[in-house]
Structures are given as C-alpha cells and as structure tokens.
Amino acid sequence: MKRLDHAEAASRFIASTAHEAFHDQRLWDLRQKRDREAHHIPEWEALRELASRIKEHTLSNLAGYLEAFERNATANGVKVHWARDAAEHNQIVHDILSERSAKTLVKSKSMLTEECDMRPFLEARGIEVIETDLGERIQQLDDEPPSHIVVPAVHKLRGDVSEVFARTLGTEPGNEDVHYLAESQRRTTRPYFLAAEAGMTGANFAVAETGAFVVCTNEGNADLSANLPKLHIASIGIEKLIPRTEHLGVFIRLLSRSALGSPITQYTSHFRSPREGAEMHIVLVDHGRSARLGMADFWPALKCIRCGACMNTCPVYRRSGGLSYGATYSGPIGVIIDPTFDIRKYSNLPFASTLNGSCTSVCPVKINIHEQIYKWRRVMSEKRQLPLVKKATMKAAGQVFGSPRLYRAAISATGMAIEGLPRFAIYNWFNKWGRQREVPDAPEATFRAWYLKNRGGR
Amino acid sequence: MTTSRDIILNAVRANAPAAVALPHVSSFDEGLPPAAERFRHSLELLGGQFVECPPGTDPDRRIGELFPDARVICSNVPEVSGTRPLRAVRAAAELEDVDVAVVRAAFAVAETGSIFLSEAELGLNALGYLAQHLVALLDPADILGNLHHAYRHPAFATARYAVLMSGPSATADIEGVLIRGAQGVRSLKVLPIPRRG
Numbered sequence: 001m002k003r004l005d006h007a008e009a010a011s012r013f014i015a016s017t018a019h020e021a022f023h024d025q026r027l028w029d030l031r032q033k034r035d036r037e038a039h040h041i042p043e044w045e046a047l048r049e050l051a052s053r054i055k056e057h058t059l060s061n062l063a064g065y066l067e068a069f070e071r072n073a074t075a076n077g078v079k080v081h082w083a084r085d086a087a088e089h090n091q092i093v094h095d096i097l098s099e100r101s102a103k104t105l106v107k108s109k110s111m112l113t114e115e116c117d118m119r120p121f122l123e124a125r126g127i128e129v130i131e132t133d134l135g136e137r138i139q140q141l142d143d144e145p146p147s148h149i150v151v152p153a154v155h156k157l158r159g160d161v162s163e164v165f166a167r168t169l170g171t172e173p174g175n176e177d178v179h180y181l182a183e184s185q186r187r188t189t190r191p192y193f194l195a196a197e198a199g200m201t202g203a204n205f206a207v208a209e210t211g212a213f214v215v216c217t218n219e220g221n222a223d224l225s226a227n228l229p230k231l232h233i234a235s236i237g238i239e240k241l242i243p244r245t246e247h248l249g250v251f252i253r254l255l256s257r258s259a260l261g262s263p264i265t266q267y268t269s270h271f272r273s274p275r276e277g278a279e280m281h282i283v284l285v286d287h288g289r290s291a292r293l294g295m296a297d298f299w300p301a302l303k304c305i306r307c308g309a310c311m312n313t314c315p316v317y318r319r320s321g322g323l324s325y326g327a328t329y330s331g332p333i334g335v336i337i338d339p340t341f342d343i344r345k346y347s348n349l350p351f352a353s354t355l356n357g358s359c360t361s362v363c364p365v366k367i368n369i370h371e372q373i374y375k376w377r378r379v380m381s382e383k384r385q386l387p388l389v390k391k392a393t394m395k396a397a398g399q400v401f402g403s404p405r406l407y408r409a410a411i412s413a414t415g416m417a418i419e420g421l422p423r424f425a426i427y428n429w430f431n432k433w434g435r436q437r438e439v440p441d442a443p444e445a446t447f448r449a450w451y452l453k454n455r456g457g458r
Numbered sequence: 459m460t461t462s463r464d465i466i467l468n469a470v471r472a473n474a475p476a477a478v479a480l481p482h483v484s485s486f487d488e489g490l491p492p493a494a495e496r497f498r499h500s501l502e503l504l505g506g507q508f509v510e511c512p513p514g515t516d517p518d519r520r521i522g523e524l525f526p527d528a529r530v531i532c533s534n535v536p537e538v539s540g541t542r543p544l545r546a547v548r549a550a551a552e553l554e555d556v557d558v559a560v561v562r563a564a565f566a567v568a569e570t571g572s573i574f575l576s577e578a579e580l581g582l583n584a585l586g587y588l589a590q591h592l593v594a595l596l597d598p599a600d601i602l603g604n605l606h607h608a609y610r611h612p613a614f615a616t617a618r619y620a621v622l623m624s625g626p627s628a629t630a631d632i633e634g635v636l637i638r639g640a641q642g643v644r645s646l647k648v649l650p651i652p653r654r655g
Contacts, residue, residue, distance in 0.1 A: 026634050043486045056478040063471045070463075076618075082463040134640060135631035151631060158633050178635040186641055193588075193641075194551050210615055220587050220627035220642020227583035227619070228550055238466065245614045246483055249606040252622075253569075263500060264570040264605075264624050267642070273618035275583060286466045294473030 004345055006352045010320030023155055024319055027312040033261020034309055050250045052366035055303035058241050065208040065241045072211030073282055076273040081283045086116035089285050094125055096233060096281055102197035108222035109133040110202030111149050112235045112285055115328045130192045132221035134185050141168040147322030150259050150308040155321045199225035203236040205251060209244040212272035216255060216265040223269055233281045238289050239302040254364035259307040292340050297375045301336050303365040310359035310369055316352050332359035336372040350376035485606040493568040493601040500571030504625030505638045506646040517651050521593055528557040534581040535562045535595055550584035559589035563596045564613055569604040572624040576617035583619050587642040595651040
C-alpha cells in the first residue's frame with residue numbers, strides 16, 4: 001500500500017482557513033468542557049486509575065472473559081458469532097441478513113464496522129444500509145468516512161451540510177439553518193426505522209458477568225435501530241470486555257465527560273437478551289486485536305474506550321482534520337493503532353505529533369499515548385519506513401548531537417550562518433519545519449560560551 | 459476443524475500480557491449532595507425538565523395542562539389514562555403517531571440526572587423513542603446517589619433491555635449547535651409522584 005502523506009493531506013484541509021479555524025476552536029471547546037466536568041469530581045484521578053487497571057486486568061485474562069461472555073450471552077438467548085477479520089465479519093453479517101431476506105439495515109455509529117468497511121460490502125450485495133446518527137449520515141451521504149470517532153462530521157461547516165442535504169435529501173438549496181437541517185434528517189430517517197427488517201449497533205462495553213453489552217449515544221438512533229426491527233446485530237471488538245456490571249460505574253462516569261464534557265450520554269443502553277419475538281446476534285471481532293495484545297510496547301492501546309479526548313486536545317489533529325490521517329482512527333489514538341493495520345501505509349503518522357503528551361494526560365484509561373508515538377517512530381526507523389529526506393536529516397542530526405565537538409562547531413556556525421544566509425537557503429524544500437514557521441533569531445552567545453566566560457574560572 | 463472462535467481464543471491466550479489484579483471499586487459516596495436536588499440539577503443540565511407536583515396532584519390532569527395540544531397520549535402507568543392505553547397497542551410501529559408517552563421510572567440517578575427504564579416500565583421499548591415527548595413519573599424515594607449505586611441495582615441483571623435515560627434525545631453534530639429532539643423524544647419531563655400504596 002502506498003505511504004500516506006499526512007502533511008500533504010493536512011495542507012489541503014488547512015487551505016480553507018474558515019474550516020481550519022472552526023475545527024480548531026470546536027474541538028478545543030470540547031476539551032475545555034471535559035476539563036470543567038473532570039474538575040467537578042474529586043475522585044477523577046482515582047477513577048482513571050481504576051479504569052486503567054480494570055482494563056489491564058481484563059486484557060491480561062481476556063480469553064476467560066470472552067468465554068464467560070459467550071456462555072452468558074448464549075444463555076440469554078443471544079446467538080454469538082466469532083470473526084477473525086473484517087472479511088469474516090462482513091460475511092457473517094451478510095449471512096444473517098440474507099437468511100432472513102432482510103433488505104434494509106438501519107444502524108447506529110460503529111467504528112468497528114467502519115474498520116471492516118462493511119457498508120460497501122453489504123451494498124454490493126443488494127442491502128440498503130442507512131446510517132442513522134446525524135454526523136455519520138452526513139458522511140454517508142457525502143461518500144466520506146467519519147473524520148472523528150465521536151463527532152464524525154466535525155470538519156464540515158453548516159454550508160457543507162446544507163449542500164450535501166440539498167443534493168441527497170432534497171432539502172431547500174441554500175438553507176443553512178442548523179435546526180432545519182437536523183429536522184430534515186430526523187424526518188427522512190424515521191420511515192427507515194419503521195420499515196427496516198434489521199437493526200445494527202456497535203458496543204462501548206461488553207459485560208462478561210451478564211452477557212450484556214452497552215451502547216452510549218445521544219440521538220436515540222441506536223435505541224430505535226435496536227428496538228424496532230425484529231433482528232438486532234451488534235458488532236463488538238474483543239477488547240470491549242469488562243468483568244462485571246459494577247465496573248460500568250467507573251467507565252460510564254468517565255466516558256462522556258471525557259468525550260463531550262457532559263456527565264453522561266443522553267442514552268446509556270444495556271442489551272442483555274432479545275425482546276419477545278425478536279432475535280439478537282453478537283459478532284465478536286478480532287481483526288488484529290489478538291496480535292496487538294502480544295506487542296509488548298503497544299498492547300495498552302487496547303484499553304481505549306473511544307472517547308476522542310486525545311483527538312480534541314491534540315494541536316496537530318485540531319489543525320489537520322481527521323481525514324488527513326487516511327485511516328478509520330485519526331488523532332493520537334489513530335497514530336498508535338493504525339500502523340498495526342498497515343505499517344507501510346501509516347509509516348508517516350507517528351510523526352504527526354509534537355510529543356507534547358497532552359493526549360496521555362487526558363486519556364481516561366491512562367494509555368501512554370505519547371510514549372507509544374515515540375516508540376512507533378523507532379519502529380519505523382528500524383523497519384526502514386522513513387522517507388529519504390527525514391532519514392538523511394535525522395542521520396546528520398544524530399551524528400552532530402552524538403559528538404560534543406561536532407555539536408559545538410555546528411552551533412557556533414549556525415548563529416553566523418543564519419544571519420548571513422538568504423531566505424531561500426533556510427526556507428527550502430528540505431526544511432519542512434520552516435514552512436509554517438520562522439526560524440528564531442540566534443542568541444548572541446551560546447550557553448557554553450557564556451558559561452566559560454562567566455563561570456569558567458571557578 | 460479449527461473454528462474462528464478457537465483461533466481467536468488461542469491467539470488471545472498466547473499473547474496475554476502478564477496478569478494484572480482486578481482492583482476493588484468503592485462507591486465514592488461520601489459527602490454526596492441531597493439526592494433530589496442534585497437529580498433535578500443534573501436532569502436540567504442535560505435538557506430534561508423537572509415539573510413540580512404538589513402533594514395530591516392528579517397526574518392525568520397535570521399532563522393535560524403540560525400538553526394542551528396533544529392528540530395521542532399513550533400511558534403505561536395506572537395513574538394516567540391518556541387517550542391510548544399501551545395494552546391496546548399490538549405492534550411498536552403503531553406508536554409512530556404518539557405525541558406524549560407516559561411511563562414510571564424504576565429508579566433515578568442523582569449524579570447524572572438519569573432515569574432507569576426497562577421493558578417492564580416501557581411495555582414496548584420503542585415507546586420511549588418513537589413518541590414526540592416523554593413524561594416519566596418518579597417516586598423521590600427512588601433516587602440513588604451516583605452511578606456506582608445504580609450499577610449495584612439488581613435490575614441490570616434481570617432486564618432484557620435497560621436504559622439510563624438522561625434528558626431528551628440530542629445532537630450537536632452540525633457545528634456544535636445543540637439540538638434537543640434529534641431522533642428520539644423532543645422533550646423529557648419528570649414528575650415527582652410517589653408510588654401508590
């Protein structure tokens with residue numbers, strides 16, 4: 001697979017200053033709302049620590065918990081399926097639908113089905129798939145993937161949505177009223193809820209003790225998708241397991257506060273058993289997760305509860321847009337997950353970071369995100385996945401920083417050199433850093449020269 | 459034949475990191491604010507409305523006052539007759555024209571302003587979503603302090619379907635503009651009416 005050029009893709013997003021400015025401000029607003037909620041709760045840090053350890057415990061005993069979950073869900077009258085990869089997942093879902101002659105599937109947002117690229121697979125086989133979350137529906141109608149795991153269309157402005165809806169839903173061209181646009185989606189989606197033969201959700205948590213799974217949403221679309229059709233299919237990644245119902249107290253308190261800065265999602269829905277006269281199927285999906293579990297440096301990424309807090313706080317994500325990552329998962333969490341799917345394609349992503357560590361500080365399950373980003377850079381370098389310019393620059397820098405004598409010579413030369421150089425010599429194609437920045441003025445003397453002069457005698 | 463199930467479980471077993479102990483989760487309930495006040499505050503934060511009901515309030519009449527234009531009021535509680543008793547409804551899709559649905563919350567959570575509804579309280583699960591507006595009766599004695607208390611409630615182990623509902627459906631997917639009434643109910647009103655007897 002061709003290597004993704006994140007910087008190039010980001011530059012296309014930044015080209016529209018209105019979009020970039022709004023995106024940056026909107027996500028920073030979510031980060032601030034998250035802070036306000038977190039600061040209200042004296043035990044916030046204790047909850048993060050608990051969440052981290054409960055997840056680590058579960059992942060270190062995952063096989064046993066998966067078996068318990070399967071046993072309990074089966075006893076509840078749910079049919080449990082297992083899928084090693086995306087292809088098997090999509091096939092299982094299609095088989096369930098076609099055996100029941102289901103032609104229409106209403107679904108709520110699921111990053112896992114995005115990961116599996118399920119929609120085109122089903123559509124090619126004659127099944128109409130309707131995304132029912134507003135943001136996800138906008139993205140479906142515009143034939144784009146979601147750009148954020150919680151707010152899928154956050155990179156669009158109301159004018160963009162108006163244009164998409166006018167083209168696809170027949171709304172009034174030029175009407176950019178947000179209430180009108182949202183109401184239009186509600187009105188046009190309702191008939192699908194009433195007529196669809198099948199509904200689908202993902203899951204935020206799966207409880208081993210009861211065989212239940214939990215879906216956290218705000219719009220009511222997941223509950224409509226699950227409670228109207230006679231068939232409910234839930235796709236669940238194997239890392240979503242937690243041991244007991246009481247542990248939900250910890251995770252639900254953290255999830256929406258971290259994601260949107262609200263105390264809880266409007267709907268926290270628990271599905272344990274099919275309702276009278278209906279069917280429920282669960283597809284447990286691996287798709288690379290079991291392999292990731294064996295990666296000494298990277299398995300803690302499996303603790304992720306998909307809140308998006310790391311994305312909202314990341315200065316690179318906020319100013320480059322989620323689509324520039326070219327993957328299902330963007331932002332800091334994407335940077336450390338995506339290379340496990342395709343190391344060459346995503347070899348540039350670990351460099352889409354300033355390593356400021358803000359992502360790690362806000363992560364509700366304490367994933368060491370920025371440390372993993374750094375470790376992925378090492379992996380890319382060892383696996384020779386660095387582009388030529390970066391490799392040559394880094395090699396030269398390594399030699400200079402590794403030798404005090406070379407370093408001093410270079411530093412004293414730099415001060416003189418920058419002053420004398422014409423702009424084109426500094427801000428050229430090799431200096432990617434200088435594209436959006438000015439090189440600072442060099443100080444009159446280096447620290448070492450100052451030290452030798454002022455303290456050297458003592 | 460090796461099944462996908464076995465392949466996955468074997469891989470998970472082979473790759474398991476060193477065992478980590480399961481921590482004890484405490485209830486974090488020291489110094490919680492008074493439950494009824496906190497519930498009301500949280501509910502309103504999430505867009506729900508707490509409707510004062512002095513002792514002796516007739517809920518049927520109160521709902522009539524709150525929704526003077528409602529044509530179809532579908533009730534699943536004995537205190538409210540409405541215009542269409544839920545037991546007369548055969549299929550969920552028949553709820554499409556319901557203006558106001560009336561249920562009783564099994565319990566509520568002060569911390570998050572959530573009410574607990576399962577198939578027992580909803581009758582038909584879709585009632586809580588297809589109706590335009592939802593009214594929930596709540597006995598003030600049924601308010602729990604925080605989510606840790608809520609998740610120790612036995613109903614989670616027995617309900618087929620259970621929802622912690624916190625305000626009406628909402629979205630902010632277009633430019634962060636908050637819309638109450640996304641796909642589900644447009645409003646949620648909670649009436650503090652003690653259980654009978």
